[in-house]
Amino acid sequence: MLRQSLMATAVGAALTVLVAGCTLQPKYERPAEPVTSTFPEGGIYANQPDASSTASNGRSANSLAAPDIGWRDFFADARLQRIVEIALKNNRDLRVSVLNMEAARAQYQITRAGLFPTIDAVADQSKQRTPKNLSFFNQTISNTYSVGVNASWEIDFFGRIRSLKDQALAQYLSLAETRKAAEISLVSSVADQYLQVLALDDLLTVTRNTLKTADESYRITKLQYDNGVGSELDVRQAQGVVEQARANLQTEMRLRAQAVNALVLLVGEPLPDDLPQGVPLDSQNLLSDIPAGLPSDLLTRRPDIAAAEQSLLAANANIGAARAAFFPRVSLTGSFGTLSPTLGGLFKPGSAAWSFAPQISIPIFEGGANVANLDLAQVQKRIEIANYEKAIQNAFREVADGLAARGTFDDQIVALQRFVESQSRRLELSDLRYRNGVDSYLAVLTAQTDLYSAQQLLINARLQRLNNLVDLYQFLGGGWIERAGDQPRPADAPVDYGSAAPAAPAAASGTSAASAASVSKLTPIEHLMPSAPQAETTARSNAPG
Known part of the structure; x- marks a missing residue:
């Protein structure tokens, strides 16, 4: 009995190995990080802002890593928060990224289906005429009716289909991480463009004030010239400042309009009229003391690296x-049903028919x-190793x-x-000296131009x-x-795009048609297969079995 039990166990194990097969994938080893173990230190790198910095205005990251800080916590401007929210729902590039991910998920399902048998129900009628001199009993017309099922299955002994399935899974997960990177990048791009608009608002204010002052100076110098107490040189110099300010004003108005257009493109729809009141550029209170951590942290924090x-x-x-292509491919095909020369005899006793055709193909x-x-x-x-290291x-x-x-920016x-x-x-002193006849009007104009340039430099530095x-x-x-504090979503987490969201198909999600019709969010891959960590472990499975 014991011997028979051991024999049965051995046979069962052999059959399990035979059906499960093995995989010829190389054992995966993550390449070494091609960077130093720490970020640069000392010099300007040591002068990082903290919670006590003047520019932080009392806001602090409290040592939280960047992935743990929500974008609503990072941005203090309620208007910017609302614009980011709208962009995440309407940006078309992000929508395309999600749809690419969904296409990859469908491709994974197609590839994985090759691991399972295919079963088809078939019904067939054939009619054939045989020449009389070749027929039996002068039956020149023959009919054949059949009903049954056909099945076929390629037994994946050497892991060819499993390798292709793992490849499709990894491609899906790569596009899921790409989608995550696109969403993170969108948040950053919207904020940068919004800040650009605010900077142009400040530049327009400075330019209008400069133009107003220059107009007044030009009016006074021209009046003096007309009364014979001033020189034409002073008039032309004052006029030059006015015209330069007017030209700058037109340039900045054009740039602001284009910046708003770029922001609208990122948002995906015209900016609504009921946006909250925003704050000016110099009052934007972003978190400035987020810790950098270690370069190795980027492997888990950066979706582009993932x-x-x-x-x-x-x-x-x-x-x-590719390795499995060198080995034999074994497939099984078979059918079972009923066969009869008459339609009425299909289900009568003795009409059963079957066929079984194993096939092996050796290259x-x-x-x-x-x-x-x-x-x-x-x-x-x-190539992919090099791309990974480059990332x-x-x-x-x-x-x-x-x-x-x-x-460097705070001190700058x-x-x-x-x-x-x-x-x-x-400028105040130069104007005073000019009015008292101590200095020429050129000193006033030079001081006015230099003040204008200094104000522009300050605005640009704040923006940068x-x-x-x-x-x-x-x-x-x-x-x-x-x-x-929010639970981070998986990279392939559902996304709600409102009425524009494509509903997950019932066949893909494993639900009924009625329940699928009620789904308004895209279905993550966790509903289709083992969890992502398990799937990734499968994709990294070891060498030949």
């Missing part, structure tokens, strides 16, 4: 499929195609650049504020500082959650 690694996993799985000569396909798959993997290097560079900028803006104050005082904070928030992986 997308590159999934593409590498797809290339690794493709090698398994002998393919003209080198299989070898070339394997070489191609291995080259593609090396890490690019992320490292972006964060390092952001930290370098963040370490303080210096420019003092510069503007000094130029304003210089805010853009740097927004971009660094994105580079560190922030912008995926709405509020701090």
